Amino acid sequence: MNEQSQAERPAVLEAAGLAKAFGATRALRSCSLRMPAGEVHALMGENGSGKSTLVKILTGVHAPDSGTLTVDGRPVRFGGPAAAIRAGVMAVYQEVLVVGPRSVLENVWLGADGVFRRRVAEADKRSRAAAVLAELLEQVPDLDTPVEQLSLSDRQACGIARALVRGPKVLILDEATSALDVATRDRLFRAVARRKAEGMSVLFVSHRMDEVDAIADRVSVLRSGESVVTLDAAEATTAELVRLMTGSEHLAGASAADVAGRAPDPAAPVLLRAAGVRLHPGAEPVDFELRAGEVVGLAGLEGHGQDAFIKALWEGPPGEGSVLRTVDGTGAPIRSEQQAAAAGIGYVPRDRRAEALFGTMSIRENFSAATLRQDRRSGLLSRRAAQERFAPYRSALKIRMGRGSDPVSTLSGGNQQKVVIARWLARDPQVLLLNDPTRGVDIGAKRDIYALLAELTARGVAVVMLSTEVDEHIELMDRVLVFREGALSATLTRAELTRQSLVAAFFGRTVDEGPVSGTVAGPDAGPTTPALTPDGAA
Numbered sequence: 001m002n003e004q005s006q007a008e009r010p011a012v013l014e015a016a017g018l019a020k021a022f023g024a025t026r027a028l029r030s031c032s033l034r035m036p037a038g039e040v041h042a043l044m045g046e047n048g049s050g051k052s053t054l055v056k057i058l059t060g061v062h063a064p065d066s067g068t069l070t071v072d073g074r075p076v077r078f079g080g081p082a083a084a085i086r087a088g089v090m091a092v093y094q095e096v097l098v099v100g101p102r103s104v105l106e107n108v109w110l111g112a113d114g115v116f117r118r119r120v121a122e123a124d125k126r127s128r129a130a131a132v133l134a135e136l137l138e139q140v141p142d143l144d145t146p147v148e149q150l151s152l153s154d155r156q157a158c159g160i161a162r163a164l165v166r167g168p169k170v171l172i173l174d175e176a177t178s179a180l181d182v183a184t185r186d187r188l189f190r191a192v193a194r195r196k197a198e199g200m201s202v203l204f205v206s207h208r209m210d211e212v213d214a215i216a217d218r219v220s221v222l223r224s225g226e227s228v229v230t231l232d233a234a235e236a237t238t239a240e241l242v243r244l245m246t247g248s249e250h251l252a253g254a255s256a257a258d259v260a261g262r263a264p265d266p267a268a269p270v271l272l273r274a275a276g277v278r279l280h281p282g283a284e285p286v287d288f289e290l291r292a293g294e295v296v297g298l299a300g301l302e303g304h305g306q307d308a309f310i311k312a313l314w315e316g317p318p319g320e321g322s323v324l325r326t327v328d329g330t331g332a333p334i335r336s337e338q339q340a341a342a343a344g345i346g347y348v349p350r351d352r353r354a355e356a357l358f359g360t361m362s363i364r365e366n367f368s369a370a371t372l373r374q375d376r377r378s379g380l381l382s383r384r385a386a387q388e389r390f391a392p393y394r395s396a397l398k399i400r401m402g403r404g405s406d407p408v409s410t411l412s413g414g415n416q417q418k419v420v421i422a423r424w425l426a427r428d429p430q431v432l433l434l435n436d437p438t439r440g441v442d443i444g445a446k447r448d449i450y451a452l453l454a455e456l457t458a459r460g461v462a463v464v465m466l467s468t469e470v471d472e473h474i475e476l477m478d479r480v481l482v483f484r485e486g487a488l489s490a491t492l493t494r495a496e497l498t499r500q501s502l503v504a505a506f507f508g509r510t511v512d513e514g515p516v517s518g519t520v521a522g523p524d525a526g527p528t529t530p531a532l533t534p535d536g537a538a
């Protein structure tokens with residue numbers, strides 16, 4: 001069956017003309033989507049374009065202001081998430097939603113008894129949970145283990161199993177893969193392919209082109225709350241998608257090339273020096289020098305030391321070793337984040353919710369949190385000063401927002417991330433440590449961030465960036481440090497960097513030792529919450 005006829009098959013889920021406003025913000029203006037059975041349909045759009053709002057309407061979390069929804073050709077109006085689940089629409093979100101102290105089994109079946117008309121027998125629950133987990137995990141954990149004892153990736157697999165055991169007609173993965181490690185992510189994609197053949201449809205929301213390339217049949221683009229177009233996956237190149245998402249011809253890739261085209265000066269002064277930093281007892285200590293104007297990537301399989309290393313550069317080493325901020329050949333030791341900040345180091349953390357955002361405070365306050373002193377006028381904090389300082393970052397990072405006084409929690413996930421990045425850029429750091437900064441950021445905005453990094457490095461700023469995206473390392477970095485088992489296992493220079501060489505290095509191999517496929521996903525190390533949807537509607 002060709003692609004054309006696939007799109008013409010009867011729709012299992014269809015949305016037409018959906019609109020939803022939050023106060024003055026029109027999150028969705030007119031959104032339509034048609035999903036036939038047995039299709040993986042990717043949904044892409046800039047940060048704030050309305051993707052999560054659409055997902056929340058499809059899963060009964062929000063009621064639309066107007067527009068219609070049909071499931072199997074019948075009009076539906078979901079009164080809440082339970083109604084959507086009953087209709088066969090289940091979502092898994094970026095945040096890992098499990099109840100930590102409850103068992104794996106309970107988490108997989110969480111909420112089911114209130115939703116299904118017939119209770120599922122205990123033995124049946126066990127066997128179905130074990131079967132689905134066996135598809136997703138290399139080793140099925142004891143089903144009675146409290147889920148909090150599992151790794152973040154395995155916890156997310158339990159969240160995905162929760163959806164799969166219910167045999168959904170439509171599975172929605174809303175950036176749900178970002179918490180999975182590479183092997184689990186690949187197993188999920190295989191499980192999706194099997195269920196697709198049985199007629200399950202998947203709505204796949206992601207900012208990662210490698211993942212969209214790997215599983216999508218078709219791609220729909222949302223722009224400012226409106227459906228723009230649906231393409232066959234083969235037509236959906238990065239450049240074309242950026243054009244459709246932004247509505248302009250400005251091109252993806254140009255700014256990344258600016259960064260990649262630079263040749264850092266090998267004689268530039270060393271700004272940061274780590275010596276003998278032991279990340280885990282028994283692991284080889286790490287030595288590292290960072291020169292002005294460099295962009296150095298940190299990579300590896302999840303939990304292999306790269307996260308501990310970037311934190312050591314910010315807070316000081318966890319045990320043995322030293323981190324020195326060097327100026328004119330002399331070094332000041334870093335033993336705390338306060339010392340790091342005072343020495344001109346900036347740090348954008350990975351988990352914006354837990355580590356970086358003040359949820360009840362405004363967008364402006366969140367931006368100026370690290371630079372309040374600059375906004376004093378005659379001893380008083382000036383809102384206008386903060387607003388003026390924020391303006392260039394807002395425009396450079398294209399932060400989509402209403403008023404600066406709006407709570408930061410009203411921003412879309414990607415725009416929240418940009419506010420955190422702006423906060424640290426405003427400190428004018430000499431050394432910028434970025435812990436997976438573009439996670440959740442749309443493909444166009446990633447380029448804007450790369451362009452900003454190019455500007456900074458041209459001024460002599462040095463950047464260390466942990467990234468879970470292989471392509472980002474290849475496009476951006478002057479060299480990449482690969483971590484394995486708590487130690488530095490390989491350093492790849494720009495000339496040596498390819499998808500194959502980098503992924504091989506994650507597994508402790510070189511490209512000549514045989515192929516290893518895939519990219520590396522990283523976790524949202526966010527807090528676990530006892531809810532099935534991000535809004536707490538279990």
Ligand SMILES: Nc1ncnc2c1ncn2[C@@H]1O[C@H](COP(=O)(O)OP(=O)(O)OP(=O)(O)O)[C@@H](O)[C@H]1O
Pocket residue numbers: 022025026027045046047048049050051052053054400401410411412413414415440442
């Ligand atoms: N509860 C809310 N209150 C006010 N505004 C909201 C709320 N939820 C979403 N919005 C606004 O609606 C718009 C669409 O947000 P949405 O989260 O749907 O975007 P998105 O496409 O999922 O973005 P991202 O890629 O960053 O996750 C944004 O302008 C956002 O600020």
